[in-house]
Amino acid sequence: VVQVMDLRTGAQKQVRTDGVDPDGKRLDDLNHIYSVVVDRLDGSGKEAWLPCGFHGDENNSEESISYARIVDLEDFSIRVGPKLPSDSSGGACVTRAIQVDGPGTPPHICTFGGTYGSHDRGTFLKHTACYDRVKNLWHCVFGELPFGLDHASMVTIPASTCHPSD
Numbered sequence: 001v002v003q004v005m006d007l008r009t010g011a012q013k014q015v016r017t018d019g020v021d022p023d024g025k026r027l028d029d030l031n032h033i034y035s036v037v038v039d040r041l042d043g044s045g046k047e048a049w050l051p052c053g054f055h056g057d058e059n060n061s062e063e064s065i066s067y068a069r070i071v072d073l074e075d076f077s078i079r080v081g082p083k084l085p086s087d088s089s090g091g092a093c094v095t096r097a098i099q100v101d102g103p104g105t106p107p108h109i110c111t112f113g114g115t116y117g118s119h120d121r122g123t124f125l126k127h128t129a130c131y132d133r134v135k136n137l138w139h140c141v142f143g144e145l146p147f148g149l150d151h152a153s154m155v156t157i158p159a160s161t162c163h164p165s166d
Helices: none
Strands: 002-005 012-015 036-039 046-050 067-072 078-083 094-098 108-112 128-132 137-139
Touching: 036 094
Parallel strands: none
Antiparallel strands: 002 012, 036 046, 046 067, 067 078, 094 108, 108 128, 128 137
């Protein structure tokens, strides 16, 4: 059971999720996540994508998730998202919604780095992957990072900020 607050009304409510993913892992059993909020493709509201994280809460025994989670920000229900790419799924990644197909198109859910395996003994990933929510497929747009990392952060710098020759 999770206690949540509706940011519009200030009302508190409890939300319970009993669902599991295809691996049998609870949908609400995550830590070291990075979320990104996007408009639903049908335009009916917002949802938060959690494309990385670990199952479990005992030190040295957390394991990377294999399926993304999607949280409906209207009722806080959680549903299973797409299966994560085997070479780039992990916990503690960085996530960003990026309009890969250009302005005015639905952003892809992109992940950068993370840790595959267990939290303390896993492998730092240098992979990147983006999920096209229209075509329902993962693809590699940005190539690999120069080195593996986790617990990073990211900001987007508008192109107009840089000199055209940069």
